[in-house]
Amino acid sequence: DAMVIQNPRYQVTQFGKPVTLSCSQTLNHNVMYWYQQKSSQAPKLLFHYYDKDFNNEADTPDNFQSRRPNTSFCFLDIRSPGLGDAAMYLCATSRDLDSLEQYFGPGTRLTVT
């Protein structure tokens, strides 16, 4: 049974054209995370939500925004994608902030043309 679902798995967008990636979870976890993973690199945390509280990493560009309309869904909005934003975007959840296990979705691979 899918627990963390990301749609679409592959997304192509044009330079400067806004794009939204979505993540949903069936675990009823309080925390949802968005990571960016570029080729051959470690996942890099962009931000996370604890319930409705949004926490932005200090070095996350303003071009990246997020919304969490309810417990199950979280969206990543890239307002004006650049070529450097092409990456795999991973969504993850954890029960609480001090939970030591994160559950990852399959990721969305974003291509910017």
Add this chain to the structure above:
Amino acid sequence: AQKVTQAQTEISVVEKEDVTLDCVYETRDTTYYLFWYKQPPSGELVFLIRRNSFDEQNEISGRYSWNFQKSTSSFNFTITASQVVDSAVYFCALSGASGGSYIPTFGRGTSLIVHP
């Protein structure tokens, strides 16, 4: 600051060989947690193991084993009798036990290729 180093970028072995993936970490926390994740070509990160800093017992799970050495700040992962399905990128990660340090810091990953 926390740091995880996986010095091996890519390892290539032939099926049935044993292989060890190295992980070295740095942290100022006295209590911390270490993880290994597997990322197959399909993309999702799959949790393999978590150890806390007070438990240095080695662990074995089937063909997988982990060697935690606090004295050398290492948490190495060995796959015995490797199989083609073990081909993936493996990430070591570290998290603290308080405040914002819960969120894991990942190493750059080691790509394991197992040839038939």
